[in-house]
Amino acid sequence: MMAPGHCEASPHVIVRNLSKSFHGIELYRDFNLTIERGQFVSVFGPNGCGKSTLINMIAGILPMDAGSVLLDGRPIRESVIGYVFQNYREAVFPWLRAIDNIRYPLKFLDLSRGERDARVERLLASFDVRIDLARYPYELSGGQQQLISIMRALVVEPSILFLDEPFSALDYETTLFLRDRLQRVLGERRVTTLLVSHDLDEAVSMADEVLLLTKRPTRVAGRLPFRAPRPRTAATTIAPEFIQVKSESLRIFQEEVRR
Numbered sequence: 001m002m003a004p005g006h007c008e009a010s011p012h013v014i015v016r017n018l019s020k021s022f023h024g025i026e027l028y029r030d031f032n033l034t035i036e037r038g039q040f041v042s043v044f045g046p047n048g049c050g051k052s053t054l055i056n057m058i059a060g061i062l063p064m065d066a067g068s069v070l071l072d073g074r075p076i077r078e079s080v081i082g083y084v085f086q087n088y089r090e091a092v093f094p095w096l097r098a099i100d101n102i103r104y105p106l107k108f109l110d111l112s113r114g115e116r117d118a119r120v121e122r123l124l125a126s127f128d129v130r131i132d133l134a135r136y137p138y139e140l141s142g143g144q145q146q147l148i149s150i151m152r153a154l155v156v157e158p159s160i161l162f163l164d165e166p167f168s169a170l171d172y173e174t175t176l177f178l179r180d181r182l183q184r185v186l187g188e189r190r191v192t193t194l195l196v197s198h199d200l201d202e203a204v205s206m207a208d209e210v211l212l213l214t215k216r217p218t219r220v221a222g223r224l225p226f227r228a229p230r231p232r233t234a235a236t237t238i239a240p241e242f243i244q245v246k247s248e249s250l251r252i253f254q255e256e257v258r259r
């Protein structure tokens, strides 16, 4: 459902004059950014430049020192968001079965029991889930736990999804599986997505746009569109347009790191 006052032509996310320091070290000063609706943006940049800090401020889970973040022209607290953390072991609730982890955030939405069930069913069908959801997290593999936390983030049908290195602790086979399923669901639902990744292949192959950041104080070093058709697969990473965007990203990144 679109937010009241929502305008299709205006950017989904507007960050204006954002500033943030930690213990006197300036990370952002008058930082500006806009993101169009439904775009998958991969955030890439030097270590410690503030990638996680940026998405956490946009998500409203970390305060800014100054500036504003608007989603659909409104403060973030008025939007429904999803967030997937790198550390799924600390993110899933160990005392709840997998299915109850997925259902958990629905408690906070004003929905009928039927609508809650329907949302969970739709999500399970989209992800083609084949694991026993009556199990507790400790009985599941790392990849299965991260799948649960991804579904928990999506069950609220967020307009924006934040992914902070969601696959970095998983094996390659599981990563490919989760990337594939996630892309399918995001494509169906047109969710604006911000991904922080240290893996340039992953950052480019998932993205509509790669957002490259400088060393701090952090600015935008470049924005590179990547328009290869979806679904993107492992084969995407050998296509000429992928290699071109990756090479350009790497050039900008290395220029920053050497600066």
Ligand SMILES: Nc1ncnc2c1ncn2[C@@H]1O[C@H](COP(=O)(O)OP(=O)(O)OP(=O)(O)O)[C@@H](O)[C@H]1O
Pocket: 022, 023, 027, 045, 046, 047, 048, 049, 050, 051, 052, 053, 054, 196
């Ligand atoms: N809560 C905090 N308190 C103090 N300093 C912090 C805090 N969070 C982040 N920092 C510092 O801010 C800088 C940016 O951190 P952040 O995690 O956002 O960077 P990043 O680009 O995501 O890092 P990495 O590439 O290492 O994952 C780092 O120097 C970090 O130590």
